[in-house]
Every structure is written in C-alpha cells, then in structure tokens.
Amino acid sequence: MSQETLGDDVHEVYAVLYGSHPRMRSENYVFGDPHDEMTPFSYYVWAIKGPHGTFVVDTGFDAAAAKERDRTLVHPVGDGLKALGIAPDKVENVIVTHMHWDHAGNHDLFPNARYHIQDAEMAYATGRCMCHQMLRIPFNESDVHAMVKKVFAFRCEFHDGAEELAPGISLHKIGGHSKGLQCVRVKTKRGIVVLASDCIHLYSHIDEGRVFPITYSIGDTLEGYKTIQKLASSRHHIVPGHDPDVVNIYPAAKPGLENWIVRLDEAPKV
Numbered sequence: 001m002s003q004e005t006l007g008d009d010v011h012e013v014y015a016v017l018y019g020s021h022p023r024m025r026s027e028n029y030v031f032g033d034p035h036d037e038m039t040p041f042s043y044y045v046w047a048i049k050g051p052h053g054t055f056v057v058d059t060g061f062d063a064a065a066a067k068e069r070d071r072t073l074v075h076p077v078g079d080g081l082k083a084l085g086i087a088p089d090k091v092e093n094v095i096v097t098h099m100h101w102d103h104a105g106n107h108d109l110f111p112n113a114r115y116h117i118q119d120a121e122m123a124y125a126t127g128r129c130m131c132h133q134m135l136r137i138p139f140n141e142s143d144v145h146a147m148v149k150k151v152f153a154f155r156c157e158f159h160d161g162a163e164e165l166a167p168g169i170s171l172h173k174i175g176g177h178s179k180g181l182q183c184v185r186v187k188t189k190r191g192i193v194v195l196a197s198d199c200i201h202l203y204s205h206i207d208e209g210r211v212f213p214i215t216y217s218i219g220d221t222l223e224g225y226k227t228i229q230k231l232a233s234s235r236h237h238i239v240p241g242h243d244p245d246v247v248n249i250y251p252a253a254k255p256g257l258e259n260w261i262v263r264l265d266e267a268p269k270v
C-alpha cells in the first residue's frame, strides 16, 4: 500500500503511557550491550481520533498482570483514555498489534469494541509454537482465552497483510518480534505517522539496527525496520513501542498530562 493510496482524512494521534519497568540496558538487545547500567522501559497504548471515530491501539496490562510480572502500573489504561475524553465503553474499534501480555490485557475494558488482529497472530498464539516454553514467555494464557472468546462472540475482525481500516488509517503486518505483529499507519496534519508498537521497541533498535531479545524471527524484524521507514513520512514520524523518550519529545496532550499523554500528530522536539 503506497502513500498515495492512503485515504485523505487526517487524525489526531496520542501515546498514553501506563507502565514502566527499569532494567539493565543489556536486557534490551540481542548480544547485550556494553553499558552495564539501568535504563527505563515504558509501556504505552495509543489512541487515534478522527472523522471515523476513535481507534484504540492495544489494551495494555492491568494491576493483577503487572503484579505477576513485577512491572509498575503507573496509570491504569482506562484512566489515561478518560483523561483524553475517551470513554472506554464507547470505543468501537480496538487494534491489537500483537497478543503479548503487555498489549492484550484489560479484557473487559472495551465491552462494545471490535478487535482487529492479523490472522497470523491469532494462529501463532493458539498454535504449535505455544508448545515451546521459550516462545510462550511473552503471552498470558488468560489473554489468549479472552481473545478466543471474542472470536466466538463475533467481536474479532481478522486482517491479512496490509489493509486500510478507515480512510487515513491502515494496518500492516510486519512479523518478526511476534509472528503476526502489525503496525498502524495514520495520516495526520504533519504527515504519515507509524505507530510501530513492538516492531520497534526503542529508537536505538531502528537507529542502530539492533534487535530486542524476544523475537520469533530476527530476519523479519530487521526487514520490518525497512518497511516501516518506507511507510512513515520520516524517521521522526515513527513511534516506537516502549521508548521512554516518547513522552519527553512530544508535547503533552493538554496541560497537566505531561509525562503521561502526548500528541504524536504534533512535531517532536528533536
């Protein structure tokens, strides 16, 4: 799908920080990192507002899941969305970039939403790869069960590859980190923004060609960086999934939301 074929409507785009997990820098890279120091790691969901309604991208984790994995829930996901004027029970479309535990929790937060997911991700999360402990680590069984229930409740919409969800919003299967991982491309007043989610965890991954250790395919991850660079208007239109800098370089959505909710359709400070 080329830039020309993306619909003309422009959208507001927000990153909503909800969690954190400081860790050793070496934990973020295949082959580690020579700098033996602690570094912050942030958790986000994203929201897109425009003429076709509100689209929430990923559902984050809740307090119970945070406790199980020793993460800090900084702001519950629902609180962040409400601070933006979004009532979770009114949201009609949720895009699930992938089924990892930090992206697919809060099962009952969006009771009226349809969930958009790639065929390959659902097949991966319910298939033979989950018989391997190493590949199962980033999945919570309860998240997978909840999504299967949504399939049987006619609340899932499956996608395969690149598809336009609404004029100016498209989904693109990237794979790599998770087999059916997708990114979201959004037309905004400043150009085409790509919500990379875990296609790119941190700016250093794409800038230095490095890879996060949880990976189904390193080759697909690296090829994904190239695809995303083509999909976005520039490097400064790519939004990584876990970089703590996102809330520092983009302006707050409104006064009082600093370091919590930022506008991605405004230019970053670079």
Ligand SMILES: [Zn+2]
Pocket: 098, 100, 138, 177, 178, 198
């Ligand atoms: Zn992930």
Ligand SMILES: [Zn+2]
Pocket: 100, 102, 103, 198, 241, 242
């Ligand atoms: Zn993640």
